[in-house]
Amino acid sequence: MKRSHPSSTNRIVPDAPPSVPSAPLYRQVREDLIRRVLKGEWGPGAMLPSEKQLAQDYGHSQGTVRKALMQLFDEGLVIRRSGRGTFVASHAGQYKPASFHPIYDNGGARVVEDASLYVRCERIAAKERVAAGLKIAVGAGVSQILRLRRSGSRTAVVETMYLPEELCPDAYALVRRERPQSLYALLEQAYNILITDVDERVRARLVTDDEAALLEIAPQSPVLEIERTALSLGGHPVEWRTMVCETSEFYYRRS
């Protein structure tokens, strides 16, 4: 079933028409693997077949399959560990798309977040800003989740998250019941949605009175506002959130 010198006269991987027929083999393999992950063939954290096995299955050389896997690794979809294997990325594991989340104190030491405190979880109608962020219609149903991130006795961040009802029905109730440490881990297990990328925008502004009360800081203090759109594997927005951060005791860092 192999071809010695493919490139122009090549087959497609088993029933995968979406890819351009003339795309390089490793690209076709990459896209088929993405398709299979999306289909749920391997859930988050699951181990993929070995390079050798995949090469055999696809009928291509190991080097070709390897190139596809390395690309998926670079894109963050997959974790590869020497001697162990290749695994679908999972928020339950080490996988985290870059974000500002890590909190450091002003001395530079990393601060452990000891608590995620859920304050409110409810279903509401999307207002304009939320609708724009999620690319849904104004007034569409969304789950709104308000969470505090605490470190020691201080509250460092006030997070407000929005999930579209269409993709994540009853997420507000689920979060209220489960109170997960990681929202993205919950999205994986409950909805089989993998967040692969986040787009973040940063501003400084003055706190609102409500936020000041939650953060236990003086009114009119400056705070950092991070606005995040989280994208699933297919590139569709799944979550929109704002993080209001106190930065006199803490600072935030790219990661």
Added chain:
Amino acid sequence: MKRSHPSSTNRIVPDAPPSVPSAPLYRQVREDLIRRVLKGEWGPGAMLPSEKQLAQDYGHSQGTVRKALMQLFDEGLVIRRSGRGTFVASHAGQYKPASFHPIYDNGGARVVEDASLYVRCERIAAKERVAAGLKIAVGAGVSQILRLRRSGSRTAVVETMYLPEELCPDAYALVRRERPQSLYALLEQAYNILITDVDERVRARLVTDDEAALLEIAPQSPVLEIERTALSLGGHPVEWRTMVCETSEFYYRRS
């Protein structure tokens, strides 16, 4: 970036001790190529020898050299065009490590920065915060450079940069004379120092009166402060800067 790990029975590229002897061959080749680019062996825009030629020169296989070149391409140090060749990136500024720099207006459109305006370039003694950031002694000589980033008729950022005298002697005078668009491009051409990574920390705070005047905003406004340490190839801090950003008209984004 990709994974790497040592192999054991390999030689070193011609007289290149700086690299760890046990690093993979393609890594050694990559580092030697970087060294040669920094040395000026090929200027910006110049064509590198072909893969085949380099493979012969280094005494390694074409695949190994190719892997090094592809990595340099991914890092932006080099441009590769099929059928043409491999070229050193024309603007040294093409080698841009991630930063918050890109500025967007509140509508989401990218704002072109039309001007870098140098306000002050002088030699001073490092104060505590600067010394800590550059890992040098308090009181050591540093070049202090104050620059405004303007977009249209508005000033978006006030940048204050510090370069250690030991690594970049008379940088303040050089910058005053050259007024470069990119400081890192200047570091490359004047001192053969390549910035490969930046570490950034973010805070919100109130503007000082001096900054408010430069940014033409009201006193006591909230601003974003980004503190950056720039690291050279060897991982040594070469520059420490603060960027004070106005964020009512603009916002900043990871990139």
Added chain:
DNA sequence: CAGTGGTCTAGACCACATC
């Protein structure tokens, strides 16, 4: 046309993790 990078193969040996 000759030369370049891009793709692909089929092996080899290594370091590493797990059992």
Added chain:
DNA sequence: ATGTGGTCTAGACCACTGA
């Protein structure tokens, strides 16, 4: 001991570029 990914080789043919 077995199986995994990581490195490296030495070839092949392709598509594209320019003279």
